[in-house]
Amino acid sequence: MQPREKSHSHPGMTLKEKEKYIENFRFPFCDDSVKYEKVAKIGQGTFGEVFKAKEKTNPKKLVAMKKVLMENEKEGFPITALREIRILQRLKHENVVMLIEICHKRACQQNKCLSTFYLVFEFCEHDLAGLLSNVNVKFNLGEIKKVMQQLLNGLYYIHSNKILHRDMKAANVLITKNGVLKLADFGLARAFSANKNGQPNRFTNRVVTLWYRPPELLLGERNYGPPVDLWGAGCIMAEMWTRSPIMQGNTEQQQLTLISQLCGSITPAVWPGVEHLELYKQMDLPQQQKRKVKDRLKPYLKDAYACDLLDKLLVLDPSKRADADTALNHDFFWTDPMPCDLGKMLAQHSQSMFEFLAPPRRSRPHHTMANQRPTTSAIQDGGYQDRVF
Amino acid sequence: MPCWYYDKKELRNTPSSLDNIDYETEMRYRKEGARFIMDTAFKMDLGCNTKATGAVYFHRFYMFHSFRQFPRYVTACCCLFLAGKVEETPKKCRDIINTARGLLSDAKFSTFGEDPKEEVMTLERILLQTIKFDLQVEHPYRYLLRYAKCLVGDESKLEKMVQMAWTFVNDSLCTTLSLQWEPEIIAVALLYLAGKLSQFEVVDWVGRTNKHLRWWDMFVEDVTLDLLEDICHQVLDLYSQPVAEAPPDSPPLSPKLLLAAPSSSKTNGQEKEKVETPKIKPPATTVAPTLPEIPSYPYPPAFSTTSHAGTYLPQYANPTVAPPHIAAPPPGPPPPHMPAPPAVLYPPYVGPPPHYPPVVPPAPFYQPTPAAPPHRPFYPPPN
Numbered sequence: 001m002q003p004r005e006k007s008h009s010h011p012g013m014t015l016k017e018k019e020k021y022i023e024n025f026r027f028p029f030c031d032d033s034v035k036y037e038k039v040a041k042i043g044q045g046t047f048g049e050v051f052k053a054k055e056k057t058n059p060k061k062l063v064a065m066k067k068v069l070m071e072n073e074k075e076g077f078p079i080t081a082l083r084e085i086r087i088l089q090r091l092k093h094e095n096v097v098m099l100i101e102i103c104h105k106r107a108c109q110q111n112k113c114l115s116t117f118y119l120v121f122e123f124c125e126h127d128l129a130g131l132l133s134n135v136n137v138k139f140n141l142g143e144i145k146k147v148m149q150q151l152l153n154g155l156y157y158i159h160s161n162k163i164l165h166r167d168m169k170a171a172n173v174l175i176t177k178n179g180v181l182k183l184a185d186f187g188l189a190r191a192f193s194a195n196k197n198g199q200p201n202r203f204t205n206r207v208v209t210l211w212y213r214p215p216e217l218l219l220g221e222r223n224y225g226p227p228v229d230l231w232g233a234g235c236i237m238a239e240m241w242t243r244s245p246i247m248q249g250n251t252e253q254q255q256l257t258l259i260s261q262l263c264g265s266i267t268p269a270v271w272p273g274v275e276h277l278e279l280y281k282q283m284d285l286p287q288q289q290k291r292k293v294k295d296r297l298k299p300y301l302k303d304a305y306a307c308d309l310l311d312k313l314l315v316l317d318p319s320k321r322a323d324a325d326t327a328l329n330h331d332f333f334w335t336d337p338m339p340c341d342l343g344k345m346l347a348q349h350s351q352s353m354f355e356f357l358a359p360p361r362r363s364r365p366h367h368t369m370a371n372q373r374p375t376t377s378a379i380q381d382g383g384y385q386d387r388v389f
Numbered sequence: 390m391p392c393w394y395y396d397k398k399e400l401r402n403t404p405s406s407l408d409n410i411d412y413e414t415e416m417r418y419r420k421e422g423a424r425f426i427m428d429t430a431f432k433m434d435l436g437c438n439t440k441a442t443g444a445v446y447f448h449r450f451y452m453f454h455s456f457r458q459f460p461r462y463v464t465a466c467c468c469l470f471l472a473g474k475v476e477e478t479p480k481k482c483r484d485i486i487n488t489a490r491g492l493l494s495d496a497k498f499s500t501f502g503e504d505p506k507e508e509v510m511t512l513e514r515i516l517l518q519t520i521k522f523d524l525q526v527e528h529p530y531r532y533l534l535r536y537a538k539c540l541v542g543d544e545s546k547l548e549k550m551v552q553m554a555w556t557f558v559n560d561s562l563c564t565t566l567s568l569q570w571e572p573e574i575i576a577v578a579l580l581y582l583a584g585k586l587s588q589f590e591v592v593d594w595v596g597r598t599n600k601h602l603r604w605w606d607m608f609v610e611d612v613t614l615d616l617l618e619d620i621c622h623q624v625l626d627l628y629s630q631p632v633a634e635a636p637p638d639s640p641p642l643s644p645k646l647l648l649a650a651p652s653s654s655k656t657n658g659q660e661k662e663k664v665e666t667p668k669i670k671p672p673a674t675t676v677a678p679t680l681p682e683i684p685s686y687p688y689p690p691a692f693s694t695t696s697h698a699g700t701y702l703p704q705y706a707n708p709t710v711a712p713p714h715i716a717a718p719p720p721g722p723p724p725p726h727m728p729a730p731p732a733v734l735y736p737p738y739v740g741p742p743p744h745y746p747p748v749v750p751p752a753p754f755y756q757p758t759p760a761a762p763p764h765r766p767f768y769p770p771p772n
Contacts, residue, residue, distance in 0.1 A: 102521075
């Protein structure tokens with residue numbers, strides 16, 4: 001035990017004493033991060049850098065370590081990190097990234113006497129954005145089906161467990177070298193429930209990276225649910241063929257315009273109730289647009305079942321959008337060529353592919369944000385996205 | 390994940406007890422800390438899950454650290470701060486501290502040091518490591534409602550019983566029950582207690598089969614009456630303890646506070662002096678037991694998820710008057726429907742318990758009973 005003497009002016013311990021106490025206290029369940037050795041930086045998560053690392057005593061064991069940035073936090077340990085931890089502790093599924101443990105780095109001069117925390121995940125060799133940006137990586141139809149099937153399986157699982165991912169995008173879809181897909185980055189995820197006592201949910205709509213953000217969020221809906229993730233799944237599915245995000249807006253207005261141009265005009269006729277959404281009147285919604293999902297994507301997808309499934313995912317009205325279960329039952333997954341293993345194709349590539357490490361991939365160079373994909377806007381809100389004080 | 394359940398021996402062998410804080414005092418600190426979490430949560434409009442999560446963090450924290458090292462009100466604030474974030478009801482650290490300042494005496498608040506916010510923030514990192522980021526905590530409330538829905542009987546009586554049980558669950562947060570039993574079992578026990586006290590005998594329930602001897606057999610396995618009674622008594626004992634103001638307050642801290650206050654000499658943590666903390670006297674059991682923390686009627690509606698802390702009045706005008714719903718067990722032998730206490734209720738290390746008053750319905754139910762008779766001590770002291 002600690003010595004019992006303490007300063008007079010301060011009951012308990014001074015901050016300095018406290019830091020020392022923590023340093024000496026062996027937390028029975030929270031390992032020191034020195035057990036891992038960093039290999040390379042592989043990404044930038046919603047609340048900090050991500051490193052590839054290996055366990056010192058077992059160098060074959062690779063992990064991804066996500067640093068929890070505390071320096072700029074006014075409200076202590078970030079609520080986004082707490083959510084991710086809580087949610088991942090609850091979710092155990094082959095298609096959801098596994099959280100192994102949380103490590104801490106002891107307080108030292110370097111980190112201004114603040115202990116730093118790392119979330120330690122199983123390591124996945126690639127992310128989908130990285131794979132798609134590499135022209136040497138070629139997916140055949142069966143392999144694309146396998147990717148989508150695993151992605152929808154993961155979504156089905158998390159939605160059944162009442163979790164919304166809220167940041168679906170190719171970069172957050174990890175794939176191991178054996179071809180197992182894992183949904184990752186639950187930094188914006190949250191639990192949802194059917195409306196309590198008839199009170200609609202008041203979630204923030206400032207989630208999901210702009211290019212993957214569904215129309216209901218862009219129009220200010222706060223009482224949303226699993227369909228927001230299915231829209232993202234649709235965008236990712238199209239991207240499997242187009243190899244770059246299909247709607248790359250720079251502003252929320254422009255994103256809505258792009259959506260209207262692809263999915264048809266947003267009107268109460270195709271989407272009853274849309275007129276009640278907060279931003280419906282404030283946004284400039286192109287009229288007389290025809291729905292061109294199948295026409296525009298047919299040249300890429302070619303497969304009729306693929307076009308049909310995509311058409312059911314990229315539906316404007318969230319209540320009519322296919323859910324994960326419906327999508328998994330679609331003929332796309334149950335007709336030849338059947339979904340097939342990705343391991344063989346991936347075995348041809350010995351290099352890890354992450355979006356973070358890849359050169360920018362752009363299909364339309366006339367956009368202004370040439371070198372940077374947008375990240376999720378809610379990051380800048382500093383943690384408390386869901387509440388207005 | 391770590392195991393967060395302890396037996397009674399382990400609960401007596403805590404870092405605080407190794408730090409020369411006797412068991413009764415530690416129990417009092419735990420009670421005061423948890424109660425403070427509930428009061429602060431109530432002031433801030435936080436719901437029952439947030440305060441319960443905060444209280445569970447608090448109890449878990451002190452299974453690894455001593456009350457002498459970490460003043461309880463700072464820890465309590467920190468636990469509530471973290472629970473707010475975890476339960477999606479975040480409150481700003483500063484607001485929690487300001488609320489705490491309003492609830493605490495200057496002497497108690499001085500344990501927050503010169504920079505209270507920094508104090509709480511630093512502690513948050515220790516707290517997170519201590520509880521191994523095991524953030525998700527289940528509470529008896531939801532089980533209480535689930536079980537109650539299956540019970541069959543007079544609607545209004547049933548509702549009264551559930552409301553009473555809900556209050557017992559609130560109060561159970563002041564005990565170490567959350568460190569001993571799963572929330573399902575606590576829910577069963579306190580529903581059982583409320584049934585006894587509100588004279589609601591459960592004779593039928595939805596989903597009853599021949600296998601079910603008691604209604605709770607449907608929900609939990611191998612739960613004996615002895616176990617339920619033990620849990621009930623741990624809650625009831627809260628009401629038989631003397632008022633918090635009576636015993637010398639915060640012994641590990643106050644002597645230093647007293648030393649520091651008049652001289653006001655800053656020591657900035659450099660010079661240290663060994664302070665012999667006087668051994669804490671256990672609360673005098675001879676003091677006429679008053680009931681300081683019993684919620685007063687009306688109970689809040691039990692079937693909502695809103696804050697129920699409202700039932701707690703900080704002070705009672707007349708503490709000697711027992712609240713209406715808890716009455717003293719009548720003198721004499723237990724009524725026939727209650728099983729006689731077994732010869733040895735506790736594992737040998739605690740020693741045989743004294744007379745074990747059975748949980749019985751009070752004679753006139755909603756009639757306030759003047760002055761409760763002395764209860765048995767919380768637990769007999771170890772040999």
